[in-house]
Amino acid sequence: MNVTIRGRPRPYRTVGFDRKCNGVRLIEQRLLPHEFRTVLTPDHTATAAAIRDMIVRGAGAIGATAAYGLAQGVREFRGASLVRFDRHVERVFRTLKEARPTAVDPVNAMVQVRAAMAAGANVPERQALALEAAERFADEDVAHCRAIGEHGAPLIRAGMRVLTHCNAGWLAFVDIGSATAPLYAAQAAGRNFHVFCDETRPRCQGASLTAWELAQQGISHEVIADNAAGHLMQRGEIDLVIVGSDRILGRTGDAANKIGTYTKAVLAKHHGIPFYVAIPLSTIDWDLTRGSDIPIEERSAEEVLGAWGVTARGRREHVRIANPTSGARNPGFDVTPAPLITGIITPAGIFRPGGLWRSRARLGGPIR
């Protein structure tokens, strides 16, 4: 998507590769929305550090970063011995995997890159195949998001007011994003609409990342406190809700996503407002049978008790908001049961949540 620098919009991907420097180019997301800066990681350990330290975040984005990081590490190898080369590949793989040990996308991405290398007869061939595979992975991430946009765009009619939660935007993928894809596609089709961004406490990715993205693309939007969505729905000021998901159950259609998503789904149901979840196919979990089986991460209380921001003097600061002697509960995610979901927007089309299992062959699910 575009980033406006000195008044001129320039196209950027969240993750890219510089062949000349053998470096992975990333957007320094921790500085957003207050500063836009890109970084080039000089070697695969720096790329692993960038994943670990959350310079880059979001399922699709860290998957592509790991794929490029593996290709980068593979290209660092000097010599002709395939035995020593394979040992090197495994070390690089492990280093990148351990950067975010619970994430599944980096591993899936790197497995693809490693498998593609097998066709190479010697080190240079394998190095070339690794980078090709990483580029393909990134391009496919973009193609999937573009397809989500094509299927979802007809839902966004001119004049609509759309609510979204957290950030499932291009910053979380290589480009375009999942929940944002229908918005960008509708904009490209020339339709005007307005987006309300839930600020998404406690980490405020809606207020910071999604609002920044939409501002860069010139889409009309406003930030709201998470508390305000119900009131706006009651007054008829929200026509549609689109969110992303961290894991959707292929068997039921239950969707895990950032804390607060479930609340918005209950509100949407209460007001008869359509509630859509937009995902790439890699988000579908074909194994679990019940939404309540999805483990919910309890995150640090400090996130709730304070906030990060920038002071009037431009300094990034963490401030304590809450009473200093009080603790906090901080579930990081919640699960929206399928009956509250109108439809699931995928690169293969829009499905009823209960219809994923029936269409599992088309959606990359188990064949049995």
Added chain:
Amino acid sequence: MNVTIRGRPRPYRTVGFDRKCNGVRLIEQRLLPHEFRTVLTPDHTATAAAIRDMIVRGAGAIGATAAYGLAQGVREFRGASLVRFDRHVERVFRTLKEARPTAVDPVNAMVQVRAAMAAGANVPERQALALEAAERFADEDVAHCRAIGEHGAPLIRAGMRVLTHCNAGWLAFVDIGSATAPLYAAQAAGRNFHVFCDETRPRCQGASLTAWELAQQGISHEVIADNAAGHLMQRGEIDLVIVGSDRILGRTGDAANKIGTYTKAVLAKHHGIPFYVAIPLSTIDWDLTRGSDIPIEERSAEEVLGAWGVTARGRREHVRIANPTSGARNPGFDVTPAPLITGIITPAGIFRPGGLWRSRARLGGPIR
């Protein structure tokens, strides 16, 4: 309620009067929860400034402050001329009224004080009657809150997990509070329970004021992001919701309160969890006929785009959270329709929202 200073709990009222100094004693609420300090306003203009600058806030608390402020101003008068005295009284009245021009409680309180003075034959008698009336107003505020507590306490059974929103605590009244009154009464009756405080973005009165209050009284509690209540209800971790109200319609039972209250009411209904509103009788509006007629104040976007807190170095700072080029919508209140309200806890007992009008004679409503 108690405030623990140097390890020793000491009883405090939010608003009090010092006869010797002719000063109104207030808790400097803008410093809470990070610092507890009381101030003594030396004259009625300082009292008006304290109301205007929100050293004191909350319907009951500013009502009592205005009542004391009028008595204070009346006692500042030197001379024996009743004509000049009456002119002075009107000036003081106006100064205090203009401190928060849209609030109704200060005016109602001062009308009572002024009416009580009429029985005095000379200046000293009127001065004495004014202070008596102000003291009576404050004592009645406390008595009303205590009665709310007595009626509401049986709802709080041992082991319960109670959700509350914003601050309708003793800091918003002279003592005890409205939504907090049943909690304090249940605690006094020896029952243990746990309170979840919605942080209540954008101004975070739940995280700061309510959490501070509950910590001072030794009530088990945790702060949660406003986003987390739905998830906790879904997991069966909330048994009861109690909130305050800024205005309840006597004809319908619809209740206006801090933004986000309506969302919690919809969630409670969805999960079959009782949802109570606790109010003094002065909160009932007997005139309006529809909840949607209640004007909703649109507050400054800056509240949503940032947050106030204290840095690690102990400095109070405002930080910008949101994208600097984005705007925000900030409705300050919302209206919960009567069908979502289980009961209204008043000093005269608990009523079904639809039952207020039938019981209007007992509730101070119109007699016709």
